[in-house]
Amino acid sequence: MKTTNFTKRMFAAGAAGIMALSLTACGGGDSGGGDAGAGGDSGGGDGDLISVGFSQVGAESGWRAANTKSIQDTLTEENGFDLSFSDAQQKQENQIQAIRSYIAQGVDVIAFSPVVESGWDAVLEEAKAADIPVVLTDRSVDSQDETLYESFIGSDFVLEGETAGKWVVDNLGSEPLNVVELQGTTGAAPAVDRKAGFESAIEGNPNIKIIASQTGNFTRTEGRQVMEGFLQANPDIDLVYAHNDDMGLGAIEAIEAAGLQPGVDIKIVTIDAVKDGMQALVDGKINYIVECNPLLGPDLADIIKDVVAGNPVEKRIVVEDKAFDQAAAAEALPTREY
Amino acid sequence: MQLVRHRLFWPLVALVALLVANTINTPSFMSVRVQDGHLFGALIDIMRNSAPLLLVALGMTLVIATRGIDLSVGAVVAISGAVALSFIGSSPNPEALSTVLVAVGIALALCFVLGVWNGFLVSVLGIQPIIATLVLMTAGRGIAMLITEGQITTITSPAYRVIGSGFWLGLPVSILIAGGIFALVAVLTRRTALGMLIEAVGINPEASRLAGVQSRSIVWTVYAMTGLFAGIAGLMISSNVMAADANNAGLFIELDAILAVVIGGTSLAGGKFSLGGTLIGAFIIQTLTLTVTILGISPSVTPLFKAIVVIAVVLMQAPVVRRTMASRRPQGPRPAAVESKPVEVAA
Numbered sequence: 001m002k003t004t005n006f007t008k009r010m011f012a013a014g015a016a017g018i019m020a021l022s023l024t025a026c027g028g029g030d031s032g033g034g035d036a037g038a039g040g041d042s043g044g045g046d047g048d049l050i051s052v053g054f055s056q057v058g059a060e061s062g063w064r065a066a067n068t069k070s071i072q073d074t075l076t077e078e079n080g081f082d083l084s085f086s087d088a089q090q091k092q093e094n095q096i097q098a099i100r101s102y103i104a105q106g107v108d109v110i111a112f113s114p115v116v117e118s119g120w121d122a123v124l125e126e127a128k129a130a131d132i133p134v135v136l137t138d139r140s141v142d143s144q145d146e147t148l149y150e151s152f153i154g155s156d157f158v159l160e161g162e163t164a165g166k167w168v169v170d171n172l173g174s175e176p177l178n179v180v181e182l183q184g185t186t187g188a189a190p191a192v193d194r195k196a197g198f199e200s201a202i203e204g205n206p207n208i209k210i211i212a213s214q215t216g217n218f219t220r221t222e223g224r225q226v227m228e229g230f231l232q233a234n235p236d237i238d239l240v241y242a243h244n245d246d247m248g249l250g251a252i253e254a255i256e257a258a259g260l261q262p263g264v265d266i267k268i269v270t271i272d273a274v275k276d277g278m279q280a281l282v283d284g285k286i287n288y289i290v291e292c293n294p295l296l297g298p299d300l301a302d303i304i305k306d307v308v309a310g311n312p313v314e315k316r317i318v319v320e321d322k323a324f325d326q327a328a329a330a331e332a333l334p335t336r337e338y
Numbered sequence: 339m340q341l342v343r344h345r346l347f348w349p350l351v352a353l354v355a356l357l358v359a360n361t362i363n364t365p366s367f368m369s370v371r372v373q374d375g376h377l378f379g380a381l382i383d384i385m386r387n388s389a390p391l392l393l394v395a396l397g398m399t400l401v402i403a404t405r406g407i408d409l410s411v412g413a414v415v416a417i418s419g420a421v422a423l424s425f426i427g428s429s430p431n432p433e434a435l436s437t438v439l440v441a442v443g444i445a446l447a448l449c450f451v452l453g454v455w456n457g458f459l460v461s462v463l464g465i466q467p468i469i470a471t472l473v474l475m476t477a478g479r480g481i482a483m484l485i486t487e488g489q490i491t492t493i494t495s496p497a498y499r500v501i502g503s504g505f506w507l508g509l510p511v512s513i514l515i516a517g518g519i520f521a522l523v524a525v526l527t528r529r530t531a532l533g534m535l536i537e538a539v540g541i542n543p544e545a546s547r548l549a550g551v552q553s554r555s556i557v558w559t560v561y562a563m564t565g566l567f568a569g570i571a572g573l574m575i576s577s578n579v580m581a582a583d584a585n586n587a588g589l590f591i592e593l594d595a596i597l598a599v600v601i602g603g604t605s606l607a608g609g610k611f612s613l614g615g616t617l618i619g620a621f622i623i624q625t626l627t628l629t630v631t632i633l634g635i636s637p638s639v640t641p642l643f644k645a646i647v648v649i650a651v652v653l654m655q656a657p658v659v660r661r662t663m664a665s666r667r668p669q670g671p672r673p674a675a676v677e678s679k680p681v682e683v684a685a
Contacts, residue, residue, distance in 0.1 A: 059585045065489045087488075089479070089585060186637040214630070215637035219586045220490075220579035225387060229631025232380040233364045246490070250579055257503065259373040276492050276581075 049082040050308050053102030055112035057139070058090040061218050061246045062274035066338035067113075067138065067294035074297030081301070090185075092116055096123045103130050109304045113138040117189050124148035133307045137296050139189050146315060150307050153299050153317045155292045157190045160271050161197020163290045163323050164241060168198075168269060171288075173205045177238045180230045181213035182223050182251060184243040190292075191215070194243045194271055211237070216247040223250025231258045242270040245277025245289065252285050263287055273324060275338055281329040289329070291322045294338060343664070345603045348654035349618045352601075352647065356625045360632050367632070376505035380628065386502075388624040389512035390415070390571035392617060394591055395598040396516075396523055397564030399616045402599050403540045404557050405608030406460060406467035411568040411595060413478020414449050415588025418572025420482040421445040423491040423582035426498060438497040446569045452478070453565015457558035475592070482584035491582040502577030512574045519567065524613050533611075536560065540608030594623050601651050622651065 052075055056068055068085075075081040084102065088095035092115045102110050103126055110132055114120060120141040127134050128148060136152040143149075168177070181198070184191030195213075202208040212230050216223035223246060230237060231254060240255075242248035248270035255262040262268055262285040270277055273291035280286045299317060306313050324332060341347060360367045360380070370379035394411045401408045422445040429437045452474060459470035504511040527533030538546040539553045547553045571591070576582045600606065601622055602615020626647055630640050653659055 059483060059488050059490070060583075062490050062492075068488060087483070183637060186640075212631075212634055213637075214634070215640070217586075219583060220581050221575060221583070221586065224579055225627060226631050228383045228387075229380075229628045232367060232383065232628070233632040233634070235366070246581075249581075253503065253579055258378065276490075 049077060049080055050109065050304060051082040051084070051105075051107040052304060053084045053086075053098070053105070053107040053110045055086050055088055055095045055098040055102075055110075057095075057113045057115050058087055060090055061244055061272070062276055062338075063244060063246075063272045063292065063294050066274060067296060069338070070295040070297035071137075071300060072297075074301045075304075079301060081304070088115060090115055092119060096120075099123050099127065103127055103132060106130070107132060108308055109133050109135060111135040111137055111300060111304070114141050115139075116187060117142040121145070121148065135300065135303055135307065137300055138294075151303050151313045151315055151317060153296055153303060153319065155319045155321050157193030157292075158197040158200075160290045160292055160321060161194035161199075162201045163197075163321075164194075164269050164271060164288065165198040165201025167288045167290075167323070167325075168208060168239065168241070169202055169205050172239065172267065173202075173207055175207060177208045178234065178236055179208060179210045179239045179241055180227075180234065180237050181210055182216040182226060182240065182242040182247040183213060184215065184218045184247075186215050188218075191218075191243055198241055210241075216242070216250065218244050218246060220246045220250035220253075223247030224254045225250075227251035227254035228257070231255070237266055239267045239269065242268065245270045245272040245274050245280075245286075248286055249276055249280060252280060273322075275336060278324070278329050278333050278336060281324060281326055282333055284326060287326065289324050291324065293319045293321055343660075345612065345655070346615055346618060349601050349603070349615065349622060349651055351654075352651045353618055353622050353625060356622065356629050356647070360625075360629055363633055372508070375508070376510075377508045380632075382510060384621065384624050384628055385513040386510035387627070388620045389510070389516035390574045390588075391591060391594055391598060391623060392516045392620040393519060393567040393571040393574075394564075394588075395595040395602075395616045395620050396520055396613065397560075397567040398592075398595040399599050399602070399604055399611050399613060400523075400527070400536060400560045401467070401564050402596070402604055402606060403536050403608060403611035404560055405540045405543070406557065406561070407596070407606075408456060408471045408561060408564050409468065409592050410452070410456060410471040410474035410478055411564065411571075412588040412591045413475050413482065414452055414565055414568035415572035415575060415591055416479055416482035416582075416584050417452065417485070418445045418449050418569040419576030419582040419587050420485040420491065420584050421448055422498070422573055423493050423576055424485050426495055427491050427493045432493055432495045433497065435497045438495060441498070442501075442573060445573060446566060449569025449572070450562060450566045453562040453568075454558070456565060457561030460561060461554045461557040479584060482582075482587075486582055486584045488584075490584075493580055495580075498577055499580060500577070502574045502579075512578075515570065515574070519570070520613065520617065523563075527613070532556075537609050537611065540611075597648065598623055601648070601655075603655060622647075 054071060057064060059065055072085060075083040086098040088098060095112060095115055099110055099112060110127055121143050124134060134149040136149050138154045140152050183195060211234055214226045216226045240251050242251060248268050252262040255266050260266055268286045269288045270286055271290045271292055273289045277289055281289050303313055367380050370377050370381055398408060422441040425441040425444055426432045426437055431437050456471050456474060459465045460467050500511055502512055506514055535551050535556055538551055539556050543553050572588060575587050598619030599616050601619035602612050604611040604615060626644055630643060635643050
């Protein structure tokens with residue numbers, strides 16, 4: 001049974017490869033689509049379905065995987081959507097290419113999570129010229145011209161960092177505390193904002209000191225390697241602040257390898273609350289997790305419907321984030337969707 | 339003087355310089371202590387973390403020696419981890435040793451086949467190596483993504499964990515595996531004629547074919563081995579964090595491997611190769627990564643710092659620079675003596 005499953009996946013792999021090739025060919029060939037999209041749904045095709053082109057950042061973390069799943073599970077044909085999904089593998093040029101091909105196809109709405117904040121004006125102008133509304137999810141762009149996109153749905157990263165910092169101040173701030181920070185991808189909005197939020201929250205407390213800060217690129221492998229370096233260079237680490245769960249999970253491996261007990265000898269605070277992270281929180285290896293809700297699918301579906309219907313939408317929609325300590329996690333884990 | 343002219347002198351100086359810089363910053367850097375019955379310390383971390391890169395670079399050295407290149411190793415690393423973890427994850431008994439052995443077997447067999455595929459494209463169809471392996475480099479991550487269904491597959495299996503995080507006789511299992519394979523390849527290439535034949539193919543494929551060397555099967559074998567080694571590296575990387583991350587596992591490891599080969603003094607033009615050089619190259623790269631953390635270099639200037647170290651090592655090895663330095667010495671110039679020096683026995 002397992003083997004059949006494998007074989008199936010392999011065949012799927014081949015088929016997807018061929019499809020990807022033909023998609024690129026379409027995008028490259030069609031350049032005169034400028035006014036074709038004026039009618040709004042002219043390129044949509046299939047009856048009443050709203051065609052949506054979505055360009056995802058990649059699959060760099062468990063959070064992203066949950067985010068992708070939420071979007072794919074919500075924007076289904078049953079719900080009235082025709083979703084074209086593409087994975088940019090964390091490269092802006094892939095994402096721009098995907099958006100251009102969506103413009104060429106004349107989809108009804110383009111949605112995407114920008115890999116980085118800057119450099120989107122040109123391609124967003126093209127979408128605007130083709131009359132295709134754009135919705136941003138999870139991460140924003142730094143364009144001066146706000147008319148380039150309809151709405152931005154996502155969490156407030158600064159607030160997440162502040163929530164994490166506040167917990168540290170309230171629970172551990174009474175004694176001297178050496179903090180090491182595992183940053184996200186250098187220059188990415190969540191990394192910049194979560195760092196700033198945390199720093200502002202601990203600012204007033206002279207006990208808490210960030211003694212080292214280095215990027216772990218949001219991945220477990222790098223989180224582990226950087227933590228190994230921190231442990232060698234600093235014998236007295238009290239707390240790890242990781243910008244996402246995956247780096248925190250990597251740090252757990254490094255701490256255990258050093259013969260210390262994660263969550264006890266070295267406390268860990270992370271952001272995201274993906275399943276593996278929550279499990280580690282329940283197991284007592286992580287001490288506090290600030291949620292960054294990846295289930296943006298339903299919100300995105302509502303916004304897209306409003307945009308297509310011509311209803312006014314809010315420019316910024318902040319997703320509600322919770323936060324969990326170990327007790328709350330044990331309660332929440334059985335019913336978590338991701 | 340003789341020592342300075344050895345082709346591995348400058349890479350070794352770079353490695354020692356990095357270690358010294360770390361020791362100055364953190365005096366305990368070189369210390370290795372016993373922790374839960376195994377060795378623990380920065381040097382052990384460096385060795386353990388270099389193991390996957392060393393394996394990939396080992397295959398890359400042989401491929402480069404035949405005038406080829408293999409860009410697909412990073413994708414093969416991702417596939418290997420994805421296959422092994424998906425199998426263990428979907429098995430009813432993920433803790434069992436037999437499950438782990440079967441998973442490892444399937445993953446390595448598949449990676450070997452992928453290597454054979456690369457070798458087939460290069461040696462039989464005669465496609466340029468960079469193009470032939472680019473196919474799998476691009477498609478491979480997609481395959482890995484489909485196997486893991488776009489998720490990061492996480493498992494709990496103490497038996498699988500041993501590959502990346504285990505210890506045997508106090509030493510990390512991963513470095514023992516990599517070291518064993520390294521020694522085997524060194525013996526095979528330096529104690530038999532195989533190494534010479536590989537170099538012959540790299541120096542002039544047509545001439546060596548006319549001389550009776552079976553170029554095709556040698557090239558084919560070398561790519562197949564590289565696929566297999568990348569597969570083992572993939573098992574180590576996934577076992578290290580007990581997660582298969584199709585997008586990031588082994589990302590850019592092909593470039594690090596090529597860099598390790600180049601730092602080690604093997605020319606990208608093919609021909610003579612140095613396995614010992616590759617070993618030092620892999621250690622330099624891994625030490626550099628750790629150095630960035632230990633010296634607390636800001637993430638925004640990390641790439642610049644790495645680039646400066648790498649360019650310094652590569653420059654010191656460049657024939658032109660070495661000739662110029664040699665001619666400055668009072669003994670007078672000894673042009674080109676360095677380049678024509680015969681290959682040292684590796685390892």
